[in-house]
Amino acid sequence: MELQSTLIAHVKDAVKKIYDVEIENLEFQPTRKDFEGDITLVTFPMLKTLKTNPVKLGEEIGNYLAENVSEVSGFNVVKGFLNIVLSDAYFLDFFNEIKDRKDFGILPAAEDAKGIMVEYSSPNTNKPLHLGHIRNILLGFSVAEILSAAGNKSYKTQIVNDRGIHICKSMLAWERFGNGETPKSTGLKGDKLVGNYYVKFDQEYKKELRKVAENELKARIEKANLKNQWENLSSVDEPFLKIVESEYEKVLRRYIYEKTDLDTEIIDKKVFYRSDFILDKNNKQDQAILLFKGKFIAFLNRNTFLSVGNIESEEDELIAHYLKNGINSILIKIEGKPEIINNIKILQDAKQMLLKWEAGDPEVVALWEKMNQWVYDGFEKTYDALGVDFDKNYYESETYLLGKDVVNQGLEKGIFYKKEDGSVWIDLTDEGLDEKIVLRSDGTAVYMTQDIGTAIQRVKDFDISGMVYTVGNEQDYHFKVLFLILKKLGFDWADYLYHLSYGMVDLPSGKMKSREGTVVDADDLIAEMTETARNISEELGKLDGYTNVEKEELYRIIGLGALKYYILKVDPKKRILFNPEESVDFQGNTGPFIQYTYARIQSIIRKADFEFKSVEESYKFHEKERSLIKQLQLYPETIQLAAENHSPALIANYTYDLVKEFNSFYQNVTILGTEDATEKSLRVQLANSVGNVIKSSFGLLGIQVPERM
């Protein structure tokens, strides 16, 4: 970096001397591998003002630099690129500076530096953590570490969503169907146990929902007095029966697609449950349609609604088959209607429970505390397994009332406004956004209110000037609005809020849904990765002399390394498609590959039991040594870049490049085998420096490195 500023100064001097022109912006970039040189000046942009040709200019500047800058030992010009070769002495200087520093690249935080709070994980307490949480947790943890390494103070936090209807659902189901089960009595992890009852609630809910929908529908049909004459259906004006009619029409069409070889478009155009007015009794096609339509209606009329049992022929069987699907669609549509949902007893009971909780009912609160504790114990195990921690936990049960005061103050200042029904809103249409509610008409807080209050609380609790929220990109809009509101409320720190928005982790089958059991469980995944690491290690059999305990620890380190690297190497904002069928790789651009390289380096260091010789100024670097040192030089700026971009992926990719470079060095140049004592010293120390950086950068990703593997 220092070098670049000397070069800039000298290039400016050169241009001034030769052309008598002051040049402003110069562009340097690392020289591409296929050309000789270390750093390249792009001369294209200067041509316009200097009115010369690129090769001539390159030669002129190159000569000047070679003569006047001691670090420059040579150059070559390719079109508008001046490739500058730096001296071995320059690289040696750099290397001597960093070779004994374990903290190379890491900037200590200034004493008076304000902190940045990183929020991540923030789970609901009604179900176990899954792969989606893992991405969140790894990202948040890593970004906090990177921010620290880049010279900031960072604090890790999570807001535990410990209250609300979701946990009441688990509580209710446990109370009703749990028979007093506990994590102890079942041997289940607490979060798993509570999660099971959340699923149980959903199953019961769906059962009841179906029953209520059916009954309601039957009642309305009876009331409509169709007398089993389904062709009269279209004359009934009733919303539920309209759904029935439209689904019946679909079924009818499907049946006629099957029975005739008419084009589906023609059928769609001609077949209506409602009427036959288009159909012509003398037209052959229309006759066919009328025939099957007649059979369909006849079948319907022979059966009462929701039963399709009165089957007399093969024909009926086909109709019954389509009808079953149709009735299912009808019920699904009706189940979405508020008049039905609001009549589901078990859901009402859960809501009742939430009200009791809010009123501080001792029994409900006791149950809530008990089950939440089970969940916390479970989460703790998962966090431990992942090797992450928090400086402070916030709990929604303690913060959900925050923010109301601020909103009321904002109301007085005219930032918010009240609607007739008493609800409070903010108008963000000037910013290209919508209106957003901040207080319900009954005066209670919404999600946004809480987040406003919690943010303010955190600034009170900690000496921080900014916050990073690690939350999925489905909440992009929410955070845009939140930050804008805080800014309008006049908080100066609102400019330093950052939504670390990351893409969803999807499965080949689509989105993960806890209620439907289509999730990749965090604990299971960690266990599987460890298992894979074990299998590979045992097959390779390089661990003679390790105890079983040491081996287990190693498998854990490798398995987690594979998982963490796999997730962190991807740009946070991109979505990840995770295929559980294809296991995470352990070869190539992977965590274990990098860990393996580290272990190799440690092996060399263990064997290098000789006095290191200092390296003389005249040392001539091997080409591989040179590129390794160049790669090491990039580490500090990579950390800064990763911090600015909140992107662990940049650290991962940097480390991979370093390790690739090292392995090439390792396999092409002998380290301990060389006769030359200086060479041997330098190479071992170089390997050691690479090892230090791997350990350091992997630390930023939350990945451990093994001494052997």
Place this chain on the structure above:
RNA sequence: GGUCGCAUAGCUCAGCUGGAUAGAGCACCUGCCUUCUAAGCAGGCGGUCCCAGGUUCGAAUCCUGGUGCGAUCACCA
């Protein structure tokens, strides 16, 4: 429909504020373990950088329009 994000090799992904012939890994094909750990190294095959315009000496990168995929637009969180 409005808004936001993504689109690069068969697959998974890099590509810094615009720069040289667009790079890795996996998969496939060749070599390399009597020498420091082969979870490795050396090499080969593989590209309409979604499409069309524009800005520029120069575009995968910036702008405009379009296509595809995803997210979001609740007195849910």
